[in-house]
Amino acid sequence: MTTWDPVTPGVSTARLVRLGFHDAAAAARHLADPALAGIRDDSLLLEALSATADPDLALLGLVRLAEAADDRPVLLSTLASAKPLRDRLLGVLGVSAALGDHLARHPGDWRTLVTYDVQDAHPTPEYFRRTLRAALEDRSQGQLHGDAALDTLRVAYRRCLLSIAARDVCGTADVAQVAAELADLAGATLDAALDLVSREHPVEADQCRLAVIGMGKCGGRELNYVSDVDVVFVAEAPPGVEEGTALAAAARIAAAMMRACSHTTREGTIWPVDANLRPEGRNGPLVRTLASHLAYYERWAKTWEFQALLKARPVAGDLALGRRYIERIAPLVWTAAQRENFVADVQAMRRRVVESIPHTEVERELKLGPGGLRDIEFAVQLLQLVHGRADASLRSGSTLDALAALSTEGYVGRADGAALDEAYRFLRLLEHRIQLHRLRRTHLLPTDSADLRRLGRSLGFRANPVGELEATWRRTQHEVRRLHEKLFYRPLLDAVARLQPGETRLTPEAAAQRLEALGYADPAGALRHLEALASGVSRRASIQRTLLPVMLGWFADSADPDAGLLAFRQVSDALGNTHWYLRLLRDSGAGSGGGAAAENMARVLASGRLAPDLLLRAPEAVALLGDPDGLRPRSLAALDSEILAAVGRAPSAEVAVQIARSVRRRELFRIVAADVLGRLDVDEVGRALSDVTAATLGGALRAATDEYARQIGGAVGTRLAVIAMGRFGGHEQGYASDADVVFVHEPEEGVPEPVAAKQAHAVANEMRRLLQLPATDPPLVVDADLRPEGRQGPLVRTLASYRAYYERWSKLWESQALLRAAPVAGDADLGARFLDLVAPLRWPAAGLTDNQVREIRRMKARIEAERLPRGADPTTHTKLGRGGLADVEWVAQLLQMQHAHHVPALRTTGTREALAAAAEAGLLDAQDAKVLDDAWLEATRVRNAVMLVRGRPSDQFPSDVRELAGVARLLGYRATGAGPVGAGTVIEDYRRITRHARAVVDRVFYGEGEDAPARSR
Structure with a gap:
């Protein structure tokens, strides 16, 4: 039998149950409240309530707001007519009892959700700063002070929090954006609190410069709704103030600022400010100078302190001082991995955290427990600290950004990276929803069914909110723990090497023992590569099963046999199905182990990262290793001939330079391989690299000239020469050298100099552009900064212009730089006359x-x-x-x-x-x-x-x-x-x-x- 509410006919309790209300009778009473007169029968309102995480909670919050609102008619009419407000307001009320309480106490704040467009706006840190500062300015009394200011700050903070929560609940900001906004709001709140304290203590404020450095999630812009805000303080003395006086004043200001945020007033508290990550923790001084911080970290800091500094970021106070702090501390952070037992220390610290969790909570701990947020964060941070020393792209304080960089750069597999990204977002969103309910600091999955139901619905689980939530949590927890073990600890893989039956066939155990004896750091990983290379019945697998036992020894005769084997697998994957690669391996004496190509390949690939990188960009260059003359650098004349002939046939300048680059790529591998195998000395390497650079520039110059001629429909009216400088001019280039050059041109007869200069600049710039196009080749940077007037001077000059400059304005260092000038491309006669011009400068009489x-x-x-x-x-x-x-x-x-x-x-x-x-x-x-x-x-x-x-x-x-x-x-x-x-x-x-x-x-x-x-x- 259907029960009808006597006050609100037409809204049956059965319908309310179908709409998702848990206590239909109470919901009917709330709908009958006079405060909702005019909208209680609105079907859109009921549908909107039904869509919330907790319709009962949302309805109760709405009644309380309507009862307290002085502008109730406006609120109700806006609620009925404006879907954006309806979704935002009811969405927040259905998730957060705490924000419902706030609106009941400050009903006018509902307008924040109207004036602030959560669909389009992405508030900046400065937006939050302006908002909080404006709230602290009373129009009739001026600046607020004391408890009134603290109360106002708390109310303004929660008003901003209300807007962030609305964007969160309505899905117009993802979890990473929400966390970043919460961190930015925290920084603005610290700044506002610092302003308040400075007003109360003007003498101390004038005696110091104080920077607040955000740490942890605040520093990484990934803050929770309720969390301690971790900070450290750094101070310096203004001119005329003694350092001791400044530090004492800064300590009083810092302590007062912390109290301003964490002190409980009638408007509650904001959050605790935790400065225990400072040097020496709670036993150390609250405020230090930058020099004192550096001295501590250089001498006494522990491993975990450098890990904590990964997320350090200036958030309040003197931001210029804060930036100096980060600049000086960063080099210490990125060398921390060199410390003895660094990896073991990080791993042990994570284990201690897990062991400290109460047994009754470990399965519900989202943050610290196995498979929780810390598993992801520790794995990412360890990889950052180990690899970020040389790879600056990994140096992000944000876990998700760092994880993306690790995946992009290949330190984490793409599938693993995507899985961890998805898991981290889910866990953070779950953590946010848990905290948002009461605005309490907790990371435990609740046990109450009503709380679980609200959580599940807030995450989009509607058919079976509790069951789907728990299943997703367990699945995520398991996946995170698996990936954590894989990345954070050395994986114990049981891959099998399926080698040729007979003398070379090894059981997995025997293969592992042999690999360990040969010096492989990761025998399990090596076994995986062997299995991938040698499994199957293909011709490729057969040849490799014969070669691998010998090649393993060659790889082992290097500093990094694991990398050599991995590179060999990568090259084999790229070329294994080509007939000439298989023939090269077979004809190199696979059975006897005396094959030159195979041994050369093993030694080159195991030499380091550059050779495999070059070879993987041009796998066909493997053929050079089997040619008796293949590792002999080609002459400049031969390179010029090949490149210029190819450029002449190319349909466009870009294609022409791509061809020149491919030649350079091949020649770089030839030089590297010959160097590694001891076929070249230092001088030969320098000359060979310089010749390759010269030939590449010559091809690019020809391509740029031809392209410009096509554009203007005629011949270019000037001759251009490229003069090498520095190591390039000295024929002493190294593998990482830029191409230092200057450009000189001379107009053709009858061509006005302005026209010739314009054309010369166009050709030179086009040449540089072509060489800088995105490509997979090793970079070739053309650096023309040694020209007269440096970067401020014209890129190309005539011979007469060079003469005028050198006669009037040339400095001694420019004469010294010209000692290495040598023509390398373009018009040879013009290049020779340039040398005649500069001879008196570099060799003064x-x-x-x-x-x-x-x-x-x-x-x-x-x-x-x-x-x-x-x-x-x-x-x-x-x-x-x-x-x-x-x-x-x-x-x-x-x-x-x-x-x-x-x-x-x-x-x-x-x-x-x-x-x-x-x-x-x-x-x-x-x-x-x-x-x-x-x-x-x-x-x-x-x-x-x-x-x-x-x-x-x-x-x-x-x-x-x-x-x-x-x-x-x-x-x-x-x-x-x-x-x-x-x-x-x-x-x-x-x-x-x-x-x-x-x-x-x-x-x-x-x-x-x-x-x-x-x-x-």
Whole structure:
């Protein structure tokens, strides 16, 4: 039998039950409340209530609001006519009893959901700051103070929170955006509280500059609705204030600000401000200077403190000081992974967190429990700290952003990354909904069925809210824990190597033991690669089953056999089905193990990251490894011929440069492979790389010229030459070198100079554009900053313009830079005349005056003092360090500028040739020349080896032990009982060689009469 409510005929309790009301009788009474007169029969209202997470709660909140509202008619009419307000208001009321309480106390705040367009607006941190500041300005009394100000701040904070919750519940902001807005609101609230405290303590406020650094979820812009806001404070003294006075004042301001946020007034509290992540925790001073922070982190900080600093971000106070704090702290964070037992410490810390959870709560703990948020966050942070040292794309404070970067860069599999992203969003959304109900700090899944039902409905589960919610939670928990174990700990995989039956067939256990004995760091992973390579009955698998037992030993004779095997698998996946690749492997003597191509491939692929990267971009270059002459660098003439012929046939400039790039890609692999296998010395590598760069630029210049000619419908009216500078001009390029150049042009007869200049600029810019187009090739950066006036000067000049500039305005450093000028592309005659023009500058007839020598020495000393990267070790920095490349090159260049006018042999662009010529002419002691030459060679070899191993340029030795071992291996060191592959000895030897070189530099370059501070660092 149907029961009808006597006051609201037409709304039966049965219908209310169908609409999702749990207590239909109470709902009928609420609908009959006089405060809802005029809308109680509105079917749209009932449907909107039915769509909420908790219709009973939403209806109760609506009645309370209507009863309290002074503008009830406006509220009800707007509610009836405006669907956006109806959805926002009822959506929030159906999720959050706490915000319902707020609206009952401050009914006018419902208008926030009308004036604030949650559909389109994305509030910025400044929006929240303006909103809170405006609330603290009373129009009749001016600025608010004391309890009135604190009450107002709390009300304004919850008004902003109401808007964020509406966007959240209505689905117009995803969980990441909501978390970011909550963090931005927290920062604005801290700033507002700091303003209030500064008003109350004006003397102290004037005595200090205070920055508030957000930590944890606040710093990472992923805050919850209710959470401690973790901060650290950094202060400095304004001019004229003693540091001790400033710190004392800052501590009083900081403590008062914390109380302003966490103190309970009649409007409740906002959230606790927790400063326990500061150095020494609660036992340390509340406020420190930047220098004090740095001293602590450099000397005493524990591993977990660097992990916490991942999310550090200035959020309030003196933001400029906060940014300086981050800039100085960041290098320490990204070297933390070098600490002894770093990975083990992070793993142990996570285990301790799990062990500390009460047994009764562990299965309901969303944040700390197994399969919870911390599993994802710890895994992501560990990967960030390990790989982010060299990969800046991973350095995000946001878990989701960092996870996306890890997935994009290949540190996490795409499927695993997507699964973790989905799980993290679900868990954070669930956490938000739990906290939003009462605005209480909790991370436990509730046990009450009504709470679970509300949660389930808020997440979109309607058919069986409780069952679907619990099933999704358990499934997510299981998946997160699985992926956490996979990423956070070394995976124990039981893959099987299915090798050829007979002598080479190994059981999984035996294969694992052999791989461990050979030095593979991850035998289980290696087994997986072997299985993928050798399983099946295909021809490809058969050849590889024969080769792999031998190749495993070749891979093992390197610093990173795991990487070599992985690269081999990748190349095989790319080329395994091509007939010539299979024939190359077979004909290399698979059965005997004496095949040159297979052994070369193994040693090259295991050398580091650069060679496999190049080969995977051009897998067909494997054929070079089986050709007796394949690893001999091609001449510049041959490269020019090939590239220019291809450019001439190309249908467009872009296609032409793509062809030139493909040639460069192949040649880079040829050089790298020959270098790794010991077929080239340092000078040969430098010349070969410079020749490849020159040929590529020549092809790009021809393509750009032809393209411009097509555009204007005629010949280009000027001749253009490309002049190499720096290491490029010296034929000393390394694997990571840019192409330093200047451009010179000369109008054709009868062509006005303005027209020729316009065309020359167009061609040069087109050439640079073509070389910078997105591509998978290793980058070739054309750097023209050594031209007259640098970046501010014209990209291309005529010969006459160069002459005018050099006669009037040229500086000494420009003459020094011209020592390495050499034509490499374009009009050869014009290039030769450019060299004739600059000869008096780089080889002055009168040599150098004493003042000029002093100026060069001052320039060198200034570079030593200013350009060495912060935190770099000056004893191992190959470019700017003591006895490094710059030291040796400046000695050679000073001697050239002083004496080349009467010693023709010094008129060379090569550093080693200049040193040899100076020694031959008696300008440099033979032993000193050898010491400098040895240091230059060693620094160049180290730079090239680092690039070969890491695949990224660096002027310092790698901090990773395995990478350092790879560098040592390429430099000819081998494993000893004292350590892997001479990893320690290589640095000791480098320091010894460069220390001797620095002593020569101090004596020869700076002279005996120079002050010691100018001569040494």
